[in-house]
Amino acid sequence: MSTLRVLLVLGTLLNARRFDAAVSYTVTVTDEPETTTLSKTRQFSVLADTGRIRAKKLPSEETSLVVYDDILWTKGSPTVALNSRNQTWFELRGSPFALSSRFLTPLFDGTANNAVLRLDDLGRTAGGEHQYTGQVTYDVYAEIGGERVKVTCVAAFAATTTENIDRAYWRGRYAAAHGLRGGRREILRG
Amino acid sequence: MLPRTGYAEVDAKFSAAEASMKGFPLRLSLTATRQFSGGSATTNSSSVQTTEIRETTADDSLFVRPTGYRHQQPVVGAPGP
Numbered sequence: 001m002s003t004l005r006v007l008l009v010l011g012t013l014l015n016a017r018r019f020d021a022a023v024s025y026t027v028t029v030t031d032e033p034e035t036t037t038l039s040k041t042r043q044f045s046v047l048a049d050t051g052r053i054r055a056k057k058l059p060s061e062e063t064s065l066v067v068y069d070d071i072l073w074t075k076g077s078p079t080v081a082l083n084s085r086n087q088t089w090f091e092l093r094g095s096p097f098a099l100s101s102r103f104l105t106p107l108f109d110g111t112a113n114n115a116v117l118r119l120d121d122l123g124r125t126a127g128g129e130h131q132y133t134g135q136v137t138y139d140v141y142a143e144i145g146g147e148r149v150k151v152t153c154v155a156a157f158a159a160t161t162t163e164n165i166d167r168a169y170w171r172g173r174y175a176a177a178h179g180l181r182g183g184r185r186e187i188l189r190g
Numbered sequence: 191m192l193p194r195t196g197y198a199e200v201d202a203k204f205s206a207a208e209a210s211m212k213g214f215p216l217r218l219s220l221t222a223t224r225q226f227s228g229g230s231a232t233t234n235s236s237s238v239q240t241t242e243i244r245e246t247t248a249d250d251s252l253f254v255r256p257t258g259y260r261h262q263q264p265v266v267g268a269p270g271p
Contacts, residue, residue, distance in 0.1 A: 021245070021247060021248075022245075022246050022247055022248035023243060023244065023245055023246065024242070024243070024244050024246045025240050025241065025242055025243040025244070026240070026241050026242040027238060027239070027240055028238070028239045028241065029236065029237070029238050030236060030237045030238075030239075031234070031235075031236045032234060032235040032236065033234055034232045034233055034234045047246070047248055047252060048248075049248050052248075052253040053253075054248075054252050054253055067264045068264070072253060072254075072255060074253060080255055082255065082256070082259065083262075083264075086262070087256075087258060087259050087260065088259060088260055088261070088262040089255055089259045089260075089261055089262075090261060090262060090263050090264060094194075097238060098191075098193065098194075098238070099191070099192065099193050099218045099219075099220050099236060099237075099238050100193050100194075100220075100236065101193060101220055101222035101234055101235075101236055102234075103222040103223065103224040103232070103233070103234055104193055104195045104200075104222050104224075105195045105196050105197070106224045106226070108196070110197070111197065111199075112195070112197035112198075112199045112200045113199070115197075115199045115200045115203055116203075117200075117203035117204065117206075117207055119207040119210065119211070121210075121211075128213070129213075129216070130211070130212050130213050132211055134192075134207060136200065136203065136204070138197070138199070138200050140197065149226065149227065150226070150227040151224055151225065151226050151227070152224070152225045152227075153195075153222065153223070153224050153225075154222070154223045155193070155220060155221065155222040155223070156220070156221045157192065157193070157218070157219065157220045157221075158217075158218070158219045159191065159192075159211065159215060159217070159218050159219075160215075160216045160217040160218075161191075161211060161212060161213030161214055161215050161216060162213050162214050162216055163212055163213045163214075164213075164214070165213070165214035165243060166214065167191075167213060167214050167215075169214060170191065170214055170215055170240075
């Protein structure tokens with residue numbers, strides 16, 4: 001094989017785009033705040049292989065503010081949010097399509113006690129779906145402005161899953177990023 | 191799949207429960223209530239639904255941050271008076 005031919009083959013190999021087996025899906029997240037009957041919905045179009053995810057935030061009529069419109073995540077690395085209009089990126093805590101509630105972290109600087117979680121497996125359907133329900137209760141304590149504050153948290157959850165797809169394609173881990181910090185007693189007393 | 195709180199004791203229980211659950215999530219729902227001591231309880235709800243699941247192939251380049259993008263934290267603020 002001539003040197004030129006070797007170089008051409010090498011060049012082709014180096015320029016070849018690699019395609020891996022993956023799964024695509026759409027995630028719809030709906031939040032129903034306590035202060036209004038209006039629910040907020042956001043949607044993501046997700047492309048995932050077992051170690052990487054790209055999630056495109058689908059346009060919404062509810063807001064024109066775009067903080068990010070794409071998310072990249074590689075196993076072992078922080079989640080990166082992209083803003084295509086500004087051509088900027090920043091690290092995003094957790095996943096925007098994880099199941100979450102700010103009510104579960106009412107006090108940032110608090111400690112939780114008396115946590116009890118119950119999970120019930122309701123069984124498997126013929127189609128390979130599993131259904132679960134559960135409940136968690138705990139108390140959160142914190143010192144705020146010299147006063148000991150207690151918050152009781154209760155949450156009920158339900159999940160339907162399928163065995164037909166590997167969970168490695170899912171990126172739904174949430175990093176708690178809500179709650180009041182100590183010292184903001186004006187909010188607690190307000 | 192299940193939420194996290196930032197409190198180690200609670201998150202350990204969520205992790206253990208999640209590990210015992212099988213499969214890829216199709217529908218998740220959560221109703222959370224908090225009650226400050228001496229205050230009234232407040233509740234909110236959220237749900238996550240996965241649809242249009244398909245096997246496909248993925249181009250490696252889709253998982254890489256585009257060249258030319260610069261790092262900038264989002265600026266979040268309220269309008270002035």
